[in-house]
Amino acid sequence: MAKDPVTLQDVADAAGVSIATASRALTGKSRVSKQTTAHVVRVASRLGYRVNVFGRALREGTGRTVGVVVPVISNPFFGQLVHHLEAELLDHGLDLLIADSHGETLREKGRLRMLVERRVEGIIVVPSDAEESAPALQDAARTTPLVQLDRRVEGVAVDYVGVDNSRGMSLLMEHLNSHGVREVVLVASDSTTSAGRERREAYEREATRMGMVMQDPILDEFTLEFGQRAAQQLATRGSMAEAVIAGDDLIATGLVIGLKKAGLSIPEDVLITGFDGTMLANICDPMLTTIEQPFASLARETVRALVRRIADRDAPVMFSRLSPSLRAAASTGGVPAPETENADAEAASS
Amino acid sequence: MAKDPVTLQDVADAAGVSIATASRALTGKSRVSKQTTAHVVRVASRLGYRVNVFGRALREGTGRTVGVVVPVISNPFFGQLVHHLEAELLDHGLDLLIADSHGETLREKGRLRMLVERRVEGIIVVPSDAEESAPALQDAARTTPLVQLDRRVEGVAVDYVGVDNSRGMSLLMEHLNSHGVREVVLVASDSTTSAGRERREAYEREATRMGMVMQDPILDEFTLEFGQRAAQQLATRGSMAEAVIAGDDLIATGLVIGLKKAGLSIPEDVLITGFDGTMLANICDPMLTTIEQPFASLARETVRALVRRIADRDAPVMFSRLSPSLRAAASTGGVPAPETENADAEAASS
């Protein structure tokens, strides 16, 4: 029933041509008469021939595979990213080897090494640490086309594609400013990720520019638990800021949970903003005002960059920033100037 | 700087031994003197030798790779599953090729074919359709060791590992029963997935056994949107059931959002249960009473089954059901009989 291994030679024999012709007919990379091509193709499919990727890979020096390294695939943000990357790569005939760094640089290093040893055509990586990821990343990039996605490491000349965090934070701050917010506090990741740094810098820049009062920030990591912990901390602090700017949707969601547990109402007592535009933002109650990452575009651009790098190892380093957009929701009181102020309470003011 | 391709022959030459000895020394699969082994290893590492996986794969007929195909990697449930699978496979020296079926059987078929053509050692698949996934799945299983995870297709003799959905639903129903619930309604996936079927059957069996009144179920797919739609439908129905049993956490979360929007309070007006124990259950407000899937165990068991199948293609078909556990939370009023009834309201009853 399952006598699988039908080789190119088998096809050639059955078709009465040489293995060379069979190969040419099937790959279509060289000139073969229409006649024989059709014939060979027919015979091949009749025999159920499938090229042996190992043979081809050995010969060509590469399998059609790229690897991706993310901090945690179970995080919906990375899940969405991978989902789009997979689809995009499929269009290029590339398959995806996935590696999870668990956010640990040591493990990340090991996974990168694995991908290099597997001689993937390219690597897409979301570095887990802005500084400590550098050596392993640079190392991998030396032998394999590599592009950083979403986060990047300090001062290494490696392609990067990500959202414009600075612009995203500006959108958020302008939104809050237009709501009359004067005192804010940041709850975000520490400086171990570039995204964390960039968002924080933009936050401080904008708050300063707008003359807002900044409370001491609380910084740690991009997790739900941290958001909840930070909420407790904020709740026991003397005075609550008017708005809490979270580093991402996960932290924001944790904050919402924690602050509500502490007896605060959102957005009545305090406004909250997220970042990323994941499904969490819509699950949160109230729904999160957040920055939408253009997932599909990010994936497309990343693959484009990788393919370009594969084609030309010496192309100038690409640094691509995509524009994010604001998604205003209930966690900051909704959109700035809607038709109706509020659907339920305090009505009858017309 | 990067004159990469150092082959085994290079190592052999530099070490002054034959290529065979070099190979043996490095793989350790055959007897070589301690002396030469050490020497060869040293030389290899000095030269920065890395085996060429293609050469090895061609020779051995297999690369150390397994493929996984899931409906949607961006769904946190599958994200968690993949996260654990990746870790588990790593322990076995196996790497993971990921494929997303987008829940479409056509695409699923294509992805399975891809994995087979890549000659992966094994395939782990979460079938997207209990019936229509069958042909492609059976086809892939004919040539490649394959195990179904979480969901399975009708009547094909292929290994399966999943949680005991029937038991899970029983736990949920007993929980509701102990809360005095008499009228229930199911909002779940239609019968396109085995998980959906099994949960529904168990639900009906238990409800009947407990003498509960069952309202007409609302069935469609495992998505947040469907949960929200179903909530609207329920809200406009004549009378609300005492408890809504959702097919999974995603639907449950959608229900919570939708029912709250319709002005209902949970658990005061209606109880809600989820299934899976994903992070969503903890993000929901109120937190979801749900069934915890033992992710780590599922992954371990799945890989174990796959490895077993790889070792013995003729081993009897394995059908493994893991026990789930109940996580009682606020969406059903909390745990059945705690010390204190309620922490805030209605106190002072001591």
Next chain:
DNA sequence: CTGTTAGCGCATTCAT
């Protein structure tokens, strides 16, 4: 314990 040799399946160069 070690060396020699033969392919694994394929794409390709060099002839024709």
Next chain:
DNA sequence: ATGAATGCGCTAACAG
């Protein structure tokens, strides 16, 4: 346009 022959890098069978 086609065929014959070569080698990608590696492991294993077969000598010694």
